[in-house]
Amino acid sequence: MxxxxxxxxxxxxxxxxxxxxLSDTLHNQHSDAAASLQRVRAILQGLADTSPRPSENNxxxxxxxWQLRRVLTHIEANISTPMRNRDLxxxxxxxxxxxxxxxxNSVGETPHRYLVRRRVERAQGLMLSTExxxxxxxxxxxxxxxxxxxxxxxRIVGESPAAWRRARVNx
Numbered sequence: 001m002x003x004x005x006x007x008x009x010x011x012x013x014x015x016x017x018x019x020x021x022l023s024d025t026l027h028n029q030h031s032d033a034a035a036s037l038q039r040v041r042a043i044l045q046g047l048a049d050t051s052p053r054p055s056e057n058n059x060x061x062x063x064x065x066w067q068l069r070r071v072l073t074h075i076e077a078n079i080s081t082p083m084r085n086r087d088l089x090x091x092x093x094x095x096x097x098x099x100x101x102x103x104x105n106s107v108g109e110t111p112h113r114y115l116v117r118r119r120v121e122r123a124q125g126l127m128l129s130t131e132x133x134x135x136x137x138x139x140x141x142x143x144x145x146x147x148x149x150x151x152x153x154x155r156i157v158g159e160s161p162a163a164w165r166r167a168r169v170n171x
Contacts, residue, residue, distance in 0.1 A: 012121060062106030063099075067092040071103070075115060079122055080142040085111050120156045123149060127165040134161050 063071065070091050075083065088111055089099035103111045119141040126137045138149035153161045 061102065063092060063102045067094070067102075068106050075118060079115075079119060080140055082142065083115060116152055117156060119143060120149075120153055123153065123161065124157075124164070127161060128168060134165075137161075 062068070071088050074088065074091050085100060086096050088103075089096040092099050092102070094102065100111060103114075107114055109117070123137050123141045123143075126132060126140060127134075130137075132140070133146075134149060135146040138144070138146050141149065143149045143152065150160055150162075153159075153164070157164060
């Protein structure tokens with residue numbers, strides 16, 4: 001897995017934890033905020049300790065930097081729309097098979113798993129920053145409906161979106 005992408009994933013996790021801490025602080029839940037900040041410190045410490053090792057570098061088998069940049073930019077810009085691996089492969093100018101292998105070597109997860117994770121992370125951000133219903137958030141994140149969001153959210157985060165939101169938004 002590319003060390004830069006691992007760092008970006010850890011940085012995203014740190015930002016989600018920071019927003020959780022800020023929300024907890026705004027709702028006068030100082031112990032929850034302190035716990036979130038402690039998790040952020042651990043994530044950031046992990047970033048500082050991460051150094052790429054030559055044996056772990058799969059860059060030669062992964063996407064070129066311009067391909068990765070174009071694909072990730074496309075995913076972020078169009079996260080609310082359906083995406084197929086075939087379309088992403090076209091953006092990278094590769095066959096679908098080679099794209100899937102190269103993407104997994106570059107990012108550390110399949111294109112589909114990456115897209116699902118990004119949609120759930122986007123939903124988390126919307127749950128903390130808006131008053132939208134879960135069904136509206138699901139649609140905005142490119143998911144079929146609230147049940148689809150709940151199923152994926154529970155698989156990735158470990159709890160339902162409603163419970164996660166209540167624990168972080170309500171005073």
